Structures are given as C-alpha cells and as structure tokens.
Amino acid sequence: MTAGPYGALLDAVRGVRWPAARRVAGATLGAHPSRLRGNSSEFSEFRPYRQGDDPRRVDWRLLARSDRAFVRLTTDLATLPTAIVVDASASMAFPPPTMDKWTRAKEVAVGLAAVAHADGDPVGLTIAAETPVTLAPRARRSVIAEMMRALDGVVPAANAPLAALVSALRVPRVVVVSDLLGDADALLAAGRLRIAAGGEVIVVHLVAPEELNPPGEALLAVDPEQPTLRRTLDGGTRAEYVRAFGAWLDATASAFRAAGLRYLRAETSEPAAHLVRRVAGEAGGGGR
C-alpha cells in the first residue's frame, strides 16, 4: 500500500484503539464486546436452564453438585462495521487555495479508517460530493488505499446533502466529518433516528480559523454554496458576525449532544493525528 501524503498520519495513529461505545450486535468475531453470549472459551456467568437451551451448554458438574440445571454462558467479541461520511460540499474547499478544511477532513477520515481497520472492523466511506462516492464497509487490507484514492479524486463543490447518505447507511457506527454548513438540521434528525435504533453517530465539526477570525480589511464575503449570498464584512459588521457565528457553534453543539450524537468541534489548525486520537479516545462515552 502506498500511503502517500497520509504516511506520517498512519504512523502516528498506529496502535490507537477505537473501542465501541456499547456492546455490538455482530456475530463475526472481532475486537468489540458482543451482546451475544456464545460458547467461546471466555467464561462469563451461569444461567438457569430454560426450555430450548442447547443441552450441550448445560454444566453437568454443577448439576451433579446442586441438582439444578445451569447453562454456562461465555462472552463473545464481535466486529463493528464503521462508515465514515465526509462532507465534500463547496464550503469545505476553504480557505482557498490551500483548502485546509478538506485536507483535514480527508486526513481524519483516513486516520479513523486506519484505526478501525486495525481493530479488524469493516470500514466504509461515503463522500458527500456533487456525485456521491460510496465504498461499502470492508475488512480487506486494500480498503484504506481505496479510500485514499477515492478521497484524493474528489474536489469539493456544490452543495451535497449529508442526511440522506447517513440515513442510507446500514452500519452501527457512523462518523460524519463536516463543517455542518449544509443540511445540519436534517443530519441531526437522521442521527437521532440512528441513535434510537441503537447505532452510534460521531460528528466531527471542522471549523477554519479564518472563519472564526476573518481578515481585517473590508471584504465582500461570498458564500461558495450560494454565490448570490454576498455580505459586506467590515469594521461595522465584524463584531456582530463573530458573535453570531459563535452563538451558532454553541447552539449546534448543544443540539447534537442533546440528541445523543457524539459531537466534537475541531479547528483545522489541530493536527489530524491528535484529532483522530481525540475521536478514538473519547469513544467510551466521554464525548457526550
């Protein structure tokens, strides 16, 4: 596999573990505790025998001692299929020409995919571009390289909705990397449904420092997703802009967290490896 520009990132996240937030329902042997109790070698507990239980799981020695039938339960480990949804709308191509937001989004996606893949989890990718790109979750070795190629082949443009793509996914863990300047409300609704269905949704909200503190001179700000939206940003409107944007950020964080989604805000100045560790390290529920 040729890591290309992601080589240093992959080296930095090697060894990082990304445990599931709750027991997973999968039956495939993996690294995450499963909700299923099977017949693996790792004993968990005894349970009174019920009609229909497999007689082979009855602990005969305990029956001989206690004259009561108990079934021997064991803990199973399972894989956690993970899908990473990357926002490739025009607003992610900021600031031109470096497109730091898009670059950081790609790095986060690749880093998280590599971490999940290292746990043996199938990893898929959905790029919410003008023409969406979807890679189904796979556990094969080449999946990370395929994701890199897919991400590098996309240029952010237009206004691609995220919510429909998230709703269409059939994996228990979904990571959305976006600036949330598109269909944030619809995304929130879709995430709420997935949470209700027992899934896990992680939202990585990317914010560019230039958005928090725009250049000082008077500017005619143009929204790349709505070119007709043009506003004058000067000394008279700057303070109001900073206040309104900050309020929106806080309101968005509150709404996503209240809905049960894990929400992480990250500036593009934050190193990708650090951000990946933050996502993976908080996976135990601390991010709520």
Add this chain to the structure above:
Amino acid sequence: VSFIAPWALVVGGVAAAGTVLLHLLVRQRPAAYVLPTARFIVERPALVSRFATRPRDLLLLAVRVLLLISAAVAFAQPVLVPRHAPRARLVLLDRSAAPASEADALARVRMLLSDGVPTRVIAFDSAATVLADAVKGLDSLGRSAVRGSAHGSIAAALVAARRAGADAGTNADSVELVLVSPVTVAELDPSIDSVRAQWPGPLSIVRLAARPPSNRAWTLERAIAADDPLGPAMSGVRAAASPSSVRLRRDSLTSADSAFARGGGTVVRWDTTGAIAPAALAMGDDVVVAALGRGPPPERGRVIARWAAGVPAAREEGIGAGCIRTVAVGLPLVGDLALRPAFQRVVRGMLAPCDAGDAPTPADSAMVARLAGHGAAAPGVALSAGASEPAPIVPWLLAIALACALTELIVRARPMPKAT
C-alpha cells in the same frame, strides 16, 4: 505679483485639496472573499469607502483642480507690483507767511533729502504743489523772491500728501510724512481733523519758528480810561495816537471805526461786560483761570479764544482790508490778574492786528500732538490699495475656469473605468 484678495487663494487652495481628497476617496464594492460562513454577517449596503493611493480618474481630477485654482487666482485679483523700497518720504513744506525764516525751512527739507530715502516735496501755502524734482524745486524756491500768500493751509497739504501717497505707496513698504511748518492756528481749519484721519500713519512735525509777534511794528490807539482794569495788562503794548494799526474800543463802535477797519486797521471791541465769576480762558497755549466776566459770545468770525467749555470768547471778522475783533471777556476791577504774564500774553494776542501774517499764533501743543498722531509709518499697501488695478490676466483666468467647467462636464460624462 501681489493679490488684492488673497483670501480667495486660501479658499481655492482648500477647495482644491478637498477635491483631491474626494478623488482619493473611493466608494466601491470591497474585494470579494469566499467565506462559507457569510450567512452570519449582517446584511448591509455592499459599498464601502476607502482611500486609494492614486486618484481613480486623473484627467477629471486635473480638470477640476485647474478650474478651482484658476477661479481662485482670478478672484484673488493678482496685481503686478514693482519692486518696493523699504521706505519713502513725503515732506510738506510750509511756504506761507507763517514761518519766521524761509531759508531755515528750506535747509530743514534739504537735510531730510540728504539721508537717501526717496523723498517727494509738497510745497504749500493756501494751495499745495508737488515738486517734480525735489532738489531742483528747492533751489528754485530758494531763488524765488516771491513768498507764498499770507495764510497757509495744512489741510490742503495733507490732501495733496494723501494723493501723492497713493503713488509712493506702490513703490515703498511704508511712507513717512513730514510736516515742516510752524503750525500756527491760522493754518488749521475746521476740517483738519477729518483730513488728518485720511493719512494712515503718524505725521512727523519739524516745527519751525513762527514769525514773531510784531508788537514792535504796530501801535495801539489807546482809547481807554485811566482806571480801566485793562490798562496794566497793556503795559507791553506800544501805544500812539497816530499812526496806529490797532484801535481798542471799550464801548460801541462808530462809523469811524468801521472806516478805520476797512482801511486796513484792526478794531478791537472789548466791552466791559458780564458778571464776574471764576472761569478759564484759553488762547493758544495760554490758559487763564481767574474771576472773569462772560459776555454774550460773539456770533460771527473766526474764533481766537474760547472758554473752557468751548464757547467762543473772542472772534474776529474781516471787513475791507482790516478786521473787527469782538472780545466778550469782562475784567475784574480788583486783583492781580492784569499783572499775570499769561493774561498779558492773552491781552497782547487780543490786541494784535488781524493780519495773521504779521502775528501768527502757534497752535497749542495738544493740537500739535493730535496732528502728529502716533504709531508706525503708513504702510504702502494701505495708501496704494485704492489705486491698485487687477492685472489683465484676470479675464483670461476666468476664461480658463469657464473652459475647465465645460470640459469637466464632458470628461465626467465619459465612461469611467471600473474600480478594482
């Protein structure tokens, strides 16, 4: 080049500077900047003002500035002024009969000519004449055997000086005015104050000796009683029965007195009149404060003495070749008034012949001081301002301004380059 209205230049300069600033002030759309969070900016007019480093339309700016400058210069009215000397001088030479010595007067003027200051000489008696060439003019006056008329007029001299000052002021920063005269009462007419006010500077007075009182040359025909209180005061006046040139009457006049006056004599009518009361009598520089009688003030003729309140105390009126003088001053019968020198000088003045040339009375020091004035020499601009004529360039400047105004309309109507 100087300007009649320099404030117009200031106004034009400020207007031109303001025009340049306005041209540097560009109202335009700011540079476009892609900002995904533009929706959080409050909607406002998209035009902003900013200062550019160079004007947007140089041609239009040049036309407008040229318009303002040419109009301002035109309204400032430039005048071409020759090179100025720092100082010039006008000398008023008294050629009347008042000075004691004409040679002395000429010598004083020649002294003034010798210091190198450009000087013009105005000789005056009852009329004033500007000497075309001061040195030659003075030589000519020195050789002349004919003196001026008996009466001089300083007011006429000042009027001539004001006219000559307009020329002198165009060539000098300041003009000094010098009066060479004994400054007698007869030379100061009632208009002297208003005429003097026309000269915007001090008047240096080189005071000559006045022709001395000729009480040795004239005799008084005394017709008073032995106990007349006026008698002791007339001790210095030579008296004779005949021939005499002054006749004193202490009662009413007769036809013989009129004939005497018409014949060239002086009749002094000095009645003993009025209630005696403390009063002040002024004549020339002499002031007498004593118990005096105040008769009804004379109504006609030139005032030669006044009471302290300004009421005439004595007047004289010409009649034929002589004159009649009326004195309304009563004398006390007791006291030492007649022995006071000041009163005796007043009496001699009252009894002197009417012909001022024979007995000029020097003006009092207050009058001389008022005539002299104070302050710096008259500025040339103040003297020549009325004589300045705008240079012929003014119509051309106005034409340029008009052409610029028309050009500005054309230039402004042409398509403008888009701002970046």
